[in-house]
Amino acid sequence: MEKQQNHIPSALHALGWTSVLQDQLGPDDNGLEPMRVAAVHRSTITAISVGGRVKLSLPAGMTTANFAVGDWVLADPQIHQITRLLDRHSLLQRQTVGARQLQLIAANVDTVFIVTSCNDDFNPARLERYLALTNEAGTGAVIVLTKVDQTPDVADFERTASGLQRGLQVVSINGKSQDAIAALAPWCRAGQTVALIGSSGVGKSTLLNTLARKSEDEAQATGSIREDDAKGRHTTTSRSLHTIEGGAWVIDTPGMRTLHVSDLSTGLDELFAEITELAPSCRFRDCTHQHEPGCAVQAAVAAGTLDAARLARWSKLRVENEQNTPVVTGARGNKKTSARGRRR
Template identity: 70%
Template sequence: MYHSINHSTLSLVDLGWSEFFDDQIGSDETGLVPVRVATVHRSRMTAQSVAGPVKLRLPPKTNTAYFAVGDWVLTEPRTHLLVRLLERHTLLQRQTEGARTSQLIAANVDTLFIVTSCNEDFNHARLERYLVLANEAGTTPVVVLTKADQTADVSPFLQKAAELQRDLDVVAVNAKSDEAMTALAPWCGAGQTVALVGSSGVGKSTLLNTLAAKSSETAQPTGGIRKGDDKGRHTTTSRSLHPIIGGGWVIDTPGMRTLHVGDVGIGLDILFSEIMELAPQCRFRDCSHTQEPGCAVQAAVAAGTLDPERLARWRKLAEENRGNSVTESGPRGNKTPEFRGKRR
């Protein structure tokens, strides 16, 4: 039986706290209060504490772009003044065209629910980009196929999604049904954090309302798919942290029209593991897997054991990654944040 969040009995562990964060607290910081960032706006931030939601007081010249929903920060107990950002266990971020730095999506996420629907929105190339994002961050990806109730046969979608990455979990749900909570329960336990990503109109907000058991008064606005082109309407406009009825937390994100990749070498290697395993067998160490003699990857294509479209998508993402990579990826994609704050 699922339990709801009771703010009067919350602990730090209920909020997602672990020894990873505990080890970062200095002996001179024991009087500070850890809280978890719930919303980030241009000039204000809110957080979730063991006592409930709080509005953070920001120091002068604080750049909120350096913070992500899901971050842990230390605050003054009486004033809620933000003192310091703790190092992240995982960090989801994406490249944005023309920007010098990556856009932060969510922090300290255990599982990434990559949401798509059983219709024309299903797109191999776009799902692979989300998988790269999750792999690089070190989160567990799960593809959630929505609108299963509107599809005569979901098995082709389940099979196509499962083929995207080795050992990938794929779940088909009706986002409006309570059965969706049951299907996703393995990743939504107490203290666990999931994030929802996907294009607009695939049912992310509907799924959030189900996972969080939101009432009609508190529910996230939802919007459908436009007839004719299956393009979604934006309903979520900012990222936010919500309690799940299973005792965990969910971070909702706006739909992404584009998702560029950069500094995601680890993420690509995990996604295309079958290509990476063949590469050492090539005659030339720097084989591009195009026309070189003795190429094990091309031999697999010729033998029918490797999909040529899959190879083409790997090549496109690898080239894009090389063009956008300006710094080395940190462990599991967890780059050092630019804002560190001052230790007391």
């Protein structure tokens, strides 16, 4: 970090600018200004520059669908138009029903806070989907357990969450308390960027308001979870970039009720490392770990060293990922992309 500050203006560094971004600049970029995407609209982009917020237009051939909150762009400061999108060091994206392209969620994120509440909304299978998404994006992940003041047994939630992935960090907070700022401070240093993802009503907006110390007039709208089914109401309707206590940046995202997996290569392997490591010991190279003789994974289940429910969830996500990921076929220069199967 100190090396970056030696040759990067402090004002740009405070926005999350790094030496990797600096190295992308060339002589042709003289006169252009680096700006960070704070919000994506239908036909324009709101960005943050050293001088403040700017509304940017796009040149012919560009659409806002190509941009994510957190992106860095080079723009002409005179006409407020984007010239170039810089390469990302991380990108959160997901498959949505009926869409041909992946939906961009957040870019250039250092840590993802996967937010869930200590009540009936807590769902290990759903958290695994968020973790797979985060792993594939190449960012760190922290499970943030909220509403700890409303449950008598936080430890049980912590044990279950920490067992979802090796080395996973879990933090329990009351999102309305100022203590949450100190608890999450290790990931919220100056120039760092975190993204809040999770279902509706788990406390993402409440946590953002606390971290950013927003006044009552500035605060993000919050919504409670329904008592009959523990499901939340959507309060955040679009992605947005906010500065928070300590000089970090937070990307707030709308709640995701459904999350399909697709286009995953290493995300599942990292999530289910205990299965990935056993697979080479199976008798058959293409073992599905369901019924084949000589399966090391099934042997681990029988021995009680691998949870059968965990294996079942791995199998479901693996099949879903294969069916949702397009297949590229055809000779070189005549490639075609087609769906592998029906989405589950």
